[in-house]
Structure formats: structure tokens, C-alpha cells
Amino acid sequence: MGHLAFLLGLLxxxxxxxxxxxxxxxxxxxFYNSCNLTEVxxxxxxIIKLFLSYNYxxxxxxxxxxxxxxxxxxxxxxxxxxxxxxxxxFRNLPNLRILDIGYSKIQFxxxxxxxxxxxxxxxxLFFCNLSDSILKDGYFRNLSSLSVLDLSKNAIxxxxxxxxxxxLKSLESIDLxxxxxxxxxxxxxxxLQGKRFxxxxxxxxxxxxxxxxxxxECMNPFKNMFLEILDVSDNGWTVDIIQNFSRATxxxxxxxxxxxxxxxxxxxxxxxxxxxxxxxxxxLGMSSMIKMDISHGFIFSLNxxxxxxxxxLKLINLxxxxxxxxxxxxxxxxxxxxVLNLSYNLLGELYNSDFYGLPNVAYxxxxxxxxxxxxxxxxxxxxxxxxxxxxxNAIKTVGFLPSITTVFLSGNKLVSFERRGITAEFLxxxxxxxxxxxxxxxLLQIPGLKFLILNKNRFSICYQHYSSSKNYTLEKxxxxxxxxxxxxxxxxxxxMFKGLYQLKVLFLNNNYLSFLPPDVFxxxxxxxxxxxxxxKLTSLSPGVLPANLRVLxxxxxxxxxxxxxxxxxxxxxxxxxxxxxxxxxxxxxILWLNQTNVTMLGSPEDVYCTYPGSFxxxxxxxxxxxxxxxxxxxxxxxxxxxxxxxxxxxxxxxxTVIFTKFRGLCFSLWHxxxxxxxxxxxxxxVEEDQHKYDAYLCFSNKDFEWVQNALLHHLxxxxxxxxxxxxxxxxxxxxxxxxxxxxxxxxIWSSRKTICIVTKHFLKDGWCIxxxxxxxxxxxxxxxxVLIMVVAGSLSxxxxxxxxxxxxxxxxxxxxxxxxxxxxxxxxxxxxxxxxLTKKEEKKKSNNIALQTVATVS
Ligand SMILES: *[C@@H]1O[C@H](CO)[C@@H](O)[C@H](O)[C@H]1NC(C)=O
Ligand SMILES: *[C@@H]1O[C@H](CO)[C@@H](O)[C@H](O)[C@H]1NC(C)=O
Ligand SMILES: *[C@@H]1O[C@H](CO)[C@@H](O)[C@H](O)[C@H]1NC(C)=O
Ligand SMILES: *[C@@H]1O[C@H](CO)[C@@H](O)[C@H](O)[C@H]1NC(C)=O
Ligand SMILES: *[C@@H]1O[C@H](CO)[C@@H](O)[C@H](O)[C@H]1NC(C)=O
Ligand SMILES: *[C@@H]1O[C@H](CO)[C@@H](O)[C@H](O)[C@H]1NC(C)=O
Ligand SMILES: *[C@@H]1O[C@H](CO)[C@@H](O)[C@H](O)[C@H]1NC(C)=O
Ligand SMILES: *[C@@H]1O[C@H](CO)[C@@H](O)[C@H](O)[C@H]1NC(C)=O
Ligand SMILES: *[C@@H]1O[C@H](CO)[C@@H](O)[C@H](O)[C@H]1NC(C)=O
Ligand SMILES: *[C@@H]1O[C@H](CO)[C@@H](O)[C@H](O)[C@H]1NC(C)=O
Ligand SMILES: *[C@@H]1O[C@H](CO)[C@@H](O)[C@H](O)[C@H]1NC(C)=O
Numbered sequence: 001m002g003h004l005a006f007l008l009g010l011l012x013x014x015x016x017x018x019x020x021x022x023x024x025x026x027x028x029x030x031f032y033n034s035c036n037l038t039e040v041x042x043x044x045x046x047i048i049k050l051f052l053s054y055n056y057x058x059x060x061x062x063x064x065x066x067x068x069x070x071x072x073x074x075x076x077x078x079x080x081x082x083x084x085x086x087x088x089x090f091r092n093l094p095n096l097r098i099l100d101i102g103y104s105k106i107q108f109x110x111x112x113x114x115x116x117x118x119x120x121x122x123x124x125l126f127f128c129n130l131s132d133s134i135l136k137d138g139y140f141r142n143l144s145s146l147s148v149l150d151l152s153k154n155a156i157x158x159x160x161x162x163x164x165x166x167x168l169k170s171l172e173s174i175d176l177x178x179x180x181x182x183x184x185x186x187x188x189x190x191x192l193q194g195k196r197f198x199x200x201x202x203x204x205x206x207x208x209x210x211x212x213x214x215x216x217e218c219m220n221p222f223k224n225m226f227l228e229i230l231d232v233s234d235n236g237w238t239v240d241i242i243q244n245f246s247r248a249t250x251x252x253x254x255x256x257x258x259x260x261x262x263x264x265x266x267x268x269x270x271x272x273x274x275x276x277x278x279x280x281x282x283x284l285g286m287s288s289m290i291k292m293d294i295s296h297g298f299i300f301s302l303n304x305x306x307x308x309x310x311x312x313l314k315l316i317n318l319x320x321x322x323x324x325x326x327x328x329x330x331x332x333x334x335x336x337x338x339v340l341n342l343s344y345n346l347l348g349e350l351y352n353s354d355f356y357g358l359p360n361v362a363y364x365x366x367x368x369x370x371x372x373x374x375x376x377x378x379x380x381x382x383x384x385x386x387x388x389x390x391x392x393n394a395i396k397t398v399g400f401l402p403s404i405t406t407v408f409l410s411g412n413k414l415v416s417f418e419r420r421g422i423t424a425e426f427l428x429x430x431x432x433x434x435x436x437x438x439x440x441x442x443l444l445q446i447p448g449l450k451f452l453i454l455n456k457n458r459f460s461i462c463y464q465h466y467s468s469s470k471n472y473t474l475e476k477x478x479x480x481x482x483x484x485x486x487x488x489x490x491x492x493x494x495x496m497f498k499g500l501y502q503l504k505v506l507f508l509n510n511n512y513l514s515f516l517p518p519d520v521f522x523x524x525x526x527x528x529x530x531x532x533x534x535x536k537l538t539s540l541s542p543g544v545l546p547a548n549l550r551v552l553x554x555x556x557x558x559x560x561x562x563x564x565x566x567x568x569x570x571x572x573x574x575x576x577x578x579x580x581x582x583x584x585x586x587x588x589x590i591l592w593l594n595q596t597n598v599t600m601l602g603s604p605e606d607v608y609c610t611y612p613g614s615f616x617x618x619x620x621x622x623x624x625x626x627x628x629x630x631x632x633x634x635x636x637x638x639x640x641x642x643x644x645x646x647x648x649x650x651x652x653x654x655x656t657v658i659f660t661k662f663r664g665l666c667f668s669l670w671h672x673x674x675x676x677x678x679x680x681x682x683x684x685x686v687e688e689d690q691h692k693y694d695a696y697l698c699f700s701n702k703d704f705e706w707v708q709n710a711l712l713h714h715l716x717x718x719x720x721x722x723x724x725x726x727x728x729x730x731x732x733x734x735x736x737x738x739x740x741x742x743x744x745x746x747x748i749w750s751s752r753k754t755i756c757i758v759t760k761h762f763l764k765d766g767w768c769i770x771x772x773x774x775x776x777x778x779x780x781x782x783x784x785x786v787l788i789m790v791v792a793g794s795l796s797x798x799x800x801x802x803x804x805x806x807x808x809x810x811x812x813x814x815x816x817x818x819x820x821x822x823x824x825x826x827x828x829x830x831x832x833x834x835x836x837l838t839k840k841e842e843k844k845k846s847n848n849i850a851l852q853t854v855a856t857v858s
Contacts, residue, residue: 033075040064049073054080061086068093075100077124082107091116100124102150111137122148126175130154138162145170152201153178158188165191173199177231181205185218189225196226202235203258208245209236215248222252230254233293234261239274246283256291257284265299268322268346273298278305285309293317295341301325308333315339319365322346332357341365343389349373350400360384367391367408374400391428410453423447430455430478437462437493444472444499453478455507460486462493470499480509485536488517491745491777498523509533509553514804515773518741518766521546532557533574538803540566541766554578555602560802561585563764564592572599576606579802582615584628585760590620611798693728695788695836696751698744698771700761704731706792707757710818714829725836744771748778748786753836755788758815760795763803773805779812788835789815 023035030043030050037055048070058081071093076083082105089110090096096117102124109130114120120143125134130151140146141164149171156179165171174197181202200222222230237245237259264280266273276299284292290312299321306327307313314336323345331337337358347369355361355378362384371393379385379402386404392411401407403423410430417429417439424446434440434457443452452474460483477500487493494517497503503524513535521527527546531553538558542565545552551572559578567573580586593600593607600607609615609623699707707729713719716727728751734743744767748754754775762768775787789809791800801807809815816835819828 028070042066043068045069047071051075053078056081057083059084059086060089062088062091064089065092069095071095072097073100074098077102077104079104081105084108085113086110087112088116089113093117095119097121097145098124101128102126104128106130109134109139111139114139115142117143119145121145121170122150124150125154126150127153130156132156132158132160135165136160136162138164140164140168143168147171148173150175151179152176155179156181158182159184160188161191163191171195172197175199175201177201177203177205179205181207182211183208183213183218184221186220186223189221189223193224196228198228199231200225200227200229201231203231203233203260205235207232207235207237208241209238213244215244218248220248220250220252222249222254225252227252227254229256229258231258233258237262237264239264239276239280242276243280243283246281249287250283251286254284254287254289256293257287257289258293260293260296262294262297264294264297265301265321267298267300268324270298275299275301275303276306277303278308281307282309285311288312291315291317295319295321297321299323300346301327302330303327304329305332306330311335313337315341317341318345319343320345324348326351326354328353329356331355334358335360337361338384339363339365342369343367345369347371349375350378351375352377354378355382358382363387363389365389366393369393371395376400379404417442420445424449426451428453429457432457434459435461437487437496440496441468444470444474448473450475452476454482455479456481458482459484462487462490462496468499471501472499472503474500474503476505477503478505478507479511480507480531480533482511484508485512485514488513488515488520489773489777491774494518494520497521500524502526505529507531508535511535513537515766515770516540516544518544518770520544536804538579539563539764539766539769541770542566544766545569553601555606558802560799561764562589564589564596567592567596567598570598572601574601576602578607579610580608580620581611581799581802582609582618582620582623583612584625585764586620587625587628590623590625593620691752692726692750693733693747694725694751695727695753695755696747696775697727697729697755697757698747698768698775699729699757700759700765700768701731702761702765703757703759703792710792710825711757711829711832715833724833740767741770745774747771748775752786753788754786755790755832755836758789758791758795758800758806759793760799763795763799769803769805772809776805776809785813788832790818790832791815792818 023032025031025043025047027044027046028048030041030047032041032055033051034054037052037057039057040052040060043050045066045068047068050068050071050073053075057076057079060076060083072095074090074093074096077100084107087110090099094116097119099117099120099122103126106128114123123143123146131154134151134154135156140149140162144167146168147170152175156176159176159181172195182205184202184207242259242262242264263273264276266275289310292310292313292315295317297320299318300323302318302323302325304327307316311333313334316334316337316339319341323342324347331340334357338360340358340361340363343365344367347366348371350371350373352375355364361382363386367389368391371390372395374395376399378400379388382402385402387406388404389408390412391408395409395412396414398409398414398417398419401419401422405424406426407424408428410428410432412432414429414432414434416436417434420442425448427443427446427449430453434454437459440454440459443449450473455478459479497520500523504526506524506527506529509531510533513532514537516537518541521544524546525548527549529551530546530549533553534556536558537554538560540562542563545566547569549569552567552570553574555574556577559575560581562575604621605619607620609618609620615623697707697711712727715723715725717723717725728747730743733747748771754771756762756768756772756775772787778784778786787809789806800810816828816832819825
């Protein structure tokens with residue numbers, strides 16, 4: 001530990017001088033650590049700090065240093081060779097305040113080595129193999145400013161102070177830890193009587209534990225002293241030693257007593273070692289003690305009236321013991337206690353009487369016990385309790401919870417939160433087993449709740465639609481690592497954030513989200529920070545983000561080619577590690593990236609292409625968008641259609657077509673022949689299953705013209721009375737003013753089939769993907785296969801497969817493809833008509849039909 005602290009110290013001092021080259025100086029600061037020096041280098045007399053550790057300096061004498069009147073800090077520790085320090089070695093450093101010789105093999109230290117340092121404030125002599133003589137022989141004479149003396153980790157066995165200690169008027173901190181001191185008695189520290197110490201550190205010695213002490217003779221080592229901190233940890237103290245020591249020091253003011261790593265208590269499963277009792281600490285009552293740390297021990301049972309006399313104690317640390325039993329009135333008498341730390345013990349249950357006698361306690365730390373049961377009135381009488389830490393226990397119900405400000409309950413076994421009528425501001429319920437959003441809504445009702453942590457639960461179920469016109473007080477909500485996708489996928493609880501008008505921060509990381517329900521954030525008018533890190537979002541619909549959002553985290557999603565307009569309100573954005581497709585689709589996005597004022601979090605290299613393979617891993621910032629025209633593909637389709645309708649005519653007139661080219665013509669003749677028959681059959685079908693429409697045609701409104709020419713004119717009965725189908729589509733049949741998602745849902749439910757015309761525009765339209773998802777969900781929810789997918793335009797497999805709903809569909813069954821060969825269009829339309837007419841409730845059959853369809857068309 002000490003080594004580490006020392007090295008960290010060095011590191012800190014080293015980094016604080018960054019910018020200065022090694023083995024040189026900048027006029028004020030000279031950095032010569034590890035420079036293979038054998039003597040003190042020449043440095044200018046303006047130097048304030050001089051670092052000389054890790055060198056080979058063997059000897060320091062009065063002429064080693066030139067006169068450095070400005071020097072305040074000298075580090076000389078950790079020489080690789082044994083060090084000799086001669087008389088008045090530092091006299092040329094008259095203003096030195098800190099001298100560090102720690103970790104040195106001191107071969108010889110002259111008794112006058114430190115003479116001539118009237119301003120020395122801190123002297124570090126730890127780990128120097130110093131013996132008793134360092135205290136006995138007057139090395140510290142005349143150090144009238146010495147305040148902090150560190151003699152830890154040496155070989156001191158007895159404390160016999162040189163008379164000059166009486167003159168060290170400034171001394172207020174002495175560290176004698178990690179020596180071999182076996183006893184300290186009144187006569188040893190007589191010269192320090194009347195002093196006030198901020199720290200007297202005697203930890204990790206063998207104080208009083210290896211010899212038998214005659215306390216009548218030894219008396220009070222700290223007589224007439226005032227100790228802010230006395231550290232006697234790790235001296236192997238038993239109940240008896242502590243009791244004798246307390247009696248001996250009766251009356252000395254000790255504000256904080258550190259008694260960590262003691263051996264009081266029987267531990268778990270032993271009976272032969274004494275537990276502390278009513279007498280153990282009784283005599284400390286006169287010391288005005290405010291803080292007592294008896295952590296890291298073996299106390300198994302907190303006995304009755306254990307701390308009865310400690311009326312002024314404000315903090316007691318009992319962590320890392322083996323406390324399993326709290327006797328009646330164990331805490332009785334702790335009238336001023338504010339902080340009670342019982343963490344890392346073996347408590348299994350808490351009873352109503354356990355905390356009796358703690359009128360002022362504000363903070364109880366019970367984390368890392370095994371608490372499974374808590375009686376209902378355990379905390380209620382504690383009127384000043386503000387914070388309760390019950391993390392990492394085995395609690396299953398919250399009936400005990402009182403109205404307090406802050407509650408930590410993470411890492412327990414809560415399956416539900418059934419507690420009404422309490423107030424709280426901060427609730428940490430992470431890492432429990434909460435499953436249904438009913439608990440979430442219960443929590444929202446808690447008056448005054450501002451901060452709610454629900455990370456790592458199992459939220460995945462929504463039993464009903466909750467609706468509320470309340471204005472909730474919640475400001476920060478953490479819902480990471482749940483399974484909200486399972487909730488939203490079923491179309492339920494899309495309004496779970498309703499009424500959170502005051503929410504500022506929302507974390508939804510790792511929820512498997514593949515889409516954001518429209519309007520899910522619509523009430524979050526105050527939201528500033530939203531994290532959707534590590535979900536499965538492929539696109540964001542315009543308008544789904546709250547209007548005042550400032551910071552958005554979208555890293556580690558599956559975004560393909562985001563629409564930059566949705567990031568308009570942001571000041572900070574993280575869009576690293578997505579799956580961008582670097583074709584012309586992302587042109588706008590790339591252009592926006594290049595000139596936006598939004599601060600990008602994460603490095604530019606992490607915003608990279610995933611497709612196509614040749615661009616994989618290339619940063620979006622280094623891609624050129626030259627030669628991209630977005631509309632090209634669609635124009636091509638329109639053009640081919642035009643050609644088709646003119647050439648069908650020509651086809652009739654041309655006699656010299658090769659045989660294979662006749663299949664289209666033959667088909668359309670046959671088609672006309674059977675048309676009337678099927679027309680009749682179809683009409684009957686409609687009446688039978690009582691759907692308002694034969695099919696709901698779902699497509700991006702940017703494709704409207706094309707769909708009208710290619711499909712509506714040939715299928716929809718209102719375009720042409722000879723057509724057989726009663727179709728539904730947004731532009732004509734949706735109720736204006738009705739919620740868009742409701743319109744879509746109605747259309748799907750009142751149509752026998754849903755036909756999705758998947759084009760590039762379709763993929764970019766959040767509503768289209770949503771409709772697709774919804775139609776598909778009917779397959780899973782009521783086993784009705786209503787979805788027909790038609791792919792038009794040049795869309796590759798990977799572009800389709802990036803959208804989870806489409807991927808699921810494609811894996812389940814084949815889809816129809818708009819034919820590339822124009823003469824196959826008539827045949828295609830017929831196949832599509834058949835698909836509309838087919839009832840597909842048996843999965844196997846439907847698969848076969850669709851498979852044949854695709855196989856023949858493409
Ligand atoms: C110190 O000496 C070692 C071994 O001779 C050498 O590797 C290292 O570079 C030297 N350091 C400096 C700062 O000269
Ligand atoms: C101080 O030490 C140096 C070698 O480090 C030596 O040359 C010099 O004579 C010494 N001076 C005194 C006064 O001992
Ligand atoms: C420490 O000092 C003692 C004499 O005081 C000596 O015998 C011992 O070897 C020293 N130990 C180390 C590690 O230098
Ligand atoms: C240093 O201390 C010695 C004896 O303790 C004393 O004789 C001497 O005058 C002191 N020197 C200064 C400069 O105070
Ligand atoms: C006393 O010294 C020990 C060991 O050197 C250290 O760990 C502890 O923090 C010190 N105590 C105080 C109160 O600083
Ligand atoms: C405590 O003090 C009593 C009375 O002086 C003595 O008999 C006993 O041995 C002491 N115990 C320890 C552990 O020092
Ligand atoms: C401590 O000292 C007070 C007097 O200052 C005395 O009344 C009391 O009995 C002593 N307590 C113990 C435990 O010796
Ligand atoms: C209590 O002691 C433990 C272990 O030594 C320490 O980690 C914790 O910070 C202490 N707490 C207080 C409030 O002193
Ligand atoms: C909700 O309450 C806050 C604070 O009382 C208020 O500022 C805000 O306007 C309210 N919002 C709505 C929509 O009622
Ligand atoms: C980014 O903008 C700069 C001018 O602001 C322009 O020179 C550069 O070509 C742009 N880069 C891309 C990839 O658009
Ligand atoms: C970025 O900020 C500058 C100056 O503040 C402004 O002129 C420019 O229009 C801003 N650009 C965008 C894309 O908002």
C-alpha cells in the first residue's frame with residue numbers, strides 16, 4: 001500500500017510537470033528523476049522544485065547544492081546506491097519547505113544533516129531503515145517550522161524523544177506507522193504534552209499486544225494532548241487491550257479514533273474470543289469522540305448498550321466485521337450519531353427494535369449483508385433518516401420502506417415494487433428482477449421522485465394500457481439493460497413516458513430496441529439527454545425525438561443511412577459504431593457531417609461504413625459523394641414502365657419475335673379468358689370473410705406515382721371498373737386528422753392482406769417499416785399471414801436484411817419481386833392477385849405457394 005502511494009505520488013508530481021523534457025529544467029522546475037546522476041546537477045538559482053529521485057547520488061554534503069534561495073521542494077528519495085548525508089547538507093537551501101528522502105538506503109546520516117533549514121515544513125523519512133536513534137539523538141533540532149514528520153516504515157522500537165522535541169512548536173502530524181513499537185507510555189511522550197495533533201499515526205506496530213503492560217505504571221501516553229486523529233489500527237488489539245487503553249486515556253480529547261484491523265469478536269463459528277461489551281468503550285466517553293472506525297474485525301454480535309457513553313459520536317464504522325446479531329438496545333446512547341456503517345457484515349434479518357436509540361441518524365449503510373427480511377417498522381421511528389443503503393442484499397419485498405430522501409436497493413431480489421404512500425427523491429433499484437411495467441407506473445406515482453435507476457432489471461411485460469394526465473416529478477430515469485423491445489414489439493405501453501414533462505435525462509441503453517414507437521417521447525418536452533447506446537435501431541423516423549433534446553447517444557446501433565434533419569436541435573451527438581451503407585443513400589448524411597456545428601462524441605474513425613465490403617471500415621469523413629444522384633434508380637423504373645406500356649402495343653403488331661418472347665402474349669390472352677370466372681369467385685370471397693378491403697397497399701408516398709401506374713391502374717376497382725380488387729392506401733383512404741399509427745393499424749385490420757411495396761424510399765420511411773412490422777406481428781400474434789412483400793427497384797439482399805422486421809419475414813418465406821423483364825409484368829400481376837385471394841392460415845401451404853411464385857418470376 002505504502003509503496004503504491006509513494007509511486008502514485010511520484011507519478012502525480014511527474015505528470016504535474018508535463019511539458020518539461022526529462023533531465024532538464026524550465027527555470028522553475030527541474031526534472032532529473034532517473035537520469036543516471038551521481039551528483040547534484042547544476043541548476044539555475046530560480047528553481048522552485050527539484051526532482052532527483054532514482055539516481056546514483058552517493059553523497060550529499062554542504063557544498064553539493066549551490067545556493068538555491070527559491071527552492072521549496074526537493075525530492076531525493078529512492079537512490080539506487082546507499083546514501084551518505086553529511087553535516088548541514090541542505091544549508092544552501094534556506095527556504096526549503098518539503099524535503100523527501102523516502103525509500104533511501106541511508107548509510108550515514110550526520111546528526112547535523114538537517115541543520116540550517118529554518119523553514120522546513122515537511123520532512124519525509126519513510127522506509128529509510130531508521131532506528132530509535134532518529135528520535136533519541138536530536139536530528140530535528142532547530143527545525144522550528146517542522147510541522148509534518150513522516151517516519152513510517154522504519155525500524156523504530158522505542159520512543160525516547162530528544163529534549164529538542166519540546167522546541168518543535170509547529171509539529172502537528174507525526175507518522176510512526178509500520179514500525180516495531182511495542183509500547184508507548186506517559187513518560188515517553190511527556191515532551192509532547194500540551195500539543196494539538198491533527199494526526200498521530202501508530203498503526204501497524206505491535207503496540208501493547210506482544211508484551212504485558214502494567215497500566216498503572218504506564219499511565220496515559222497522550223496526557224494533556226488534543227488529538228484530531230489517533231490511528232492505532234492493525235496492532236492486534238483485543239477487547240481487553242482496548243478496554244485498558246481506553247481507561248488509561250480517560251479524559252484525553254480524541255476526535256477520531258481509527259481502530260481498523262482489530263481482533264475483537266468471535267467471528268463466525270467461533271466462541272473463544274471476547275466480543276466487545278458495555279465496558280469496552282465506556283471510558284472513551286470522556287474523549288469527546290466524534291468518529292470511531294472499528295471496521296475490519298470479527299465482531300459477530302453487537303451487545304447491549306455497547307456504545308452507551310459515546311454521546312457525541314457522529315459516525316461509527318462497523319463495516320467488514322462479522323456482525324450477525326444486534327442485541328437489544330445495542331445502539332442505545334448514541335444520541336448524536338448521524339452515520340452508521342454496517343456494510344459488509346453478516347446480517348440476515350432486521351427487526352423493529354434493532355435501531356432503537358438513534359434519534360439523529362441520517363444515513364445507515366447496510367450494503368453487502370445477506371438481509372432477506374426486514375420487519376415493517378424497522379426504520380419508521382428514525383425521524384431524521386435521509387439515506388438508506390441496502391444494496392446487494394437478498395431483499396424480496398419493500399413493505400418496510402419508510403418515506404426518506406434516498407434509497408439504494410440495487411442488487412436485491414425484488415420481483416415487484418408494491419409500496420404506496422411513501423415519498424422519496426432518489427431510488428436506485430438497479431439489478432433487481434422487476435418484470436412488468438406495472439411497477440414502473442407505481443414508482444412514477446411516488447410524490448417528489450426525481451431520480452430513478454432501473455438498470456439491469458427484466459422489464460418486458462405490459463399488462464394494460466396505462467393512461468394518466470399527471471405531470472410527474474421525475475427528472476432522471478435510467479432504464480438501461482432491460483427488454484423494452486419485447487414490450488413495444490407487441491404494440492403495448494407505447495405511452496410509458498407519458499406525463500414525464502420534467503424528465504431531463506433518459507437512458508435506454510441495451511434494450512434490444514429495433515424501433516422507437518411513434519410519439520413515445522412526445523411528452524418529454526424538457527428532455528435534454530437521451531442515450532440509446534447499444535440497441536438495434538436501423539433508422540429513426542423524423543419527429544420521434546423530443547424537440548429540445550441537446551445530447552443524443554446512438555453509438556453501437558445498426559443505423560444504415562440516417563436522415564440528418566432529425567439531429568437539428570442537438571449540441572452533442574454520438575453516432576459511432578453503426579452499420580452505415582456507403583452508397584449514394586448516405587450522401588446527405590456525409591455532407592451534413594462535414595459541416596455540422598453539432599459536437600461529435602467519439603472519434604471520427606468510429607463513424608465508418610459497413611457496406612459495401614470494399615468500403616468496410618472506412619471513415620465516413622473520408623468518403624467523397626461526387627457522382628451521386630439519389631433519384632436515379634427510381635427514374636429508371638419509371639422509364640422502363642413507360643417503355644413497357646408502349647411496347648405491349650408494339651408486341652401485338654410485331655410478328656418476328658422469337659418464340660420465347662411469346663410467353664407474355666400467350667399469358668395475357670389466356671388471362672382475359674379466365675378473368676370473368678375468377679371475378680365472380682372473388683366477389684363471393686369478399687362477402688364471406690367480411691373485410692372492408694381486399695388489401696392494404698403500403699408504400700412510401702414518394703413512390704406514389706409509380707405505384708399508381710404499375711399496380712393501382714391494373715388492380716384497384718376504383719381506378720378501372722374492370723379491376724377486381726377493393727384496395728386501401730394512405731393517400732385516398734386514411735382518415736384525415738386521425739393518429740397516423742391508428743390509421744395504419746385500422747387499415748391492416750380491415751384488409752384481408754397487406755402488400756408492402758419495398759423500395760429504397762420505403763426503407764427510409766419509419767412509418768412504412770412500422771406498418772410492415774405491425775402487419776407481420778399479426779402472423780405471430782394470431783397466426784394470420786396477411787403480409788405480402790413486393791420488392792421493386794435495385795435493392796440488394798444486404799440492404800433488405802439490415803431491417804430486422806424484413807429479415808424475419810425473408811427468413812420465414814420468400815417474397816415477390818417486380819419483374820425485370822417487361823413482358824412478365826402481366827403474369828406478375830396475376831400472381832399477386834392470387835396471393836391476395838389465397839387464404840394463408842396454414843403455414844406450410846403458404847410457403848409453397850410463395851416459393852413457386854418467386855421461383856417462376858425471378
Ligand atoms: C541510464 O543508464 C542506462 C544503462 O546504462 C541507460 O539505458 C539509460 O538510457 C540511461 N538514462 C539516461 C537518462 O541517460
Ligand atoms: C562534498 O562532496 C564532494 C563529492 O561529492 C567532494 O568532492 C567534496 O570535497 C565534499 N565537500 C566537503 C566539504 O566535504
Ligand atoms: C538496517 O539497519 C541495520 C542497522 O541499524 C542493519 O543491520 C541492517 O542491515 C539494515 N537493513 C537494510 C535493509 O539496510
Ligand atoms: C541549534 O540548536 C543548538 C542546540 O540545540 C543551539 O545551540 C543552536 O544555537 C541552534 N542554532 C540555531 C541557528 O538556532
Ligand atoms: C496511518 O498509516 C497507515 C499506514 O502507513 C495508513 O494506511 C493510514 O492511512 C494512516 N492513517 C491516517 C489516519 O492517515
Ligand atoms: C488490562 O489491565 C488489567 C489491570 O491492569 C490487567 O490485569 C490485564 O492484564 C490487562 N490486560 C491486557 C490485555 O493488557
Ligand atoms: C474517567 O475519568 C473521570 C474523571 O475525569 C472519572 O470520573 C471516571 O470514572 C473515569 N472513567 C474510567 C472508566 O476510569
Ligand atoms: C468505513 O470503513 C470502510 C473500510 O475501511 C471504508 O471503505 C469506508 O469508507 C468507511 N466509511 C466511513 C463512512 O468512514
Ligand atoms: C409540469 O410541471 C412543471 C413544474 O411544476 C411545470 O413547469 C410544467 O409546465 C408542467 N408541464 C405541464 C405540461 O403541465
Ligand atoms: C468538407 O467541406 C470542405 C469545405 O468546408 C470541402 O472542402 C470538403 O470537400 C468537404 N468534404 C466532403 C467529404 O464533402
Ligand atoms: C454553424 O455556426 C456558424 C457560426 O455560428 C453558422 O454561421 C453556421 O450557419 C452554422 N452551421 C449550421 C449547419 O448550423
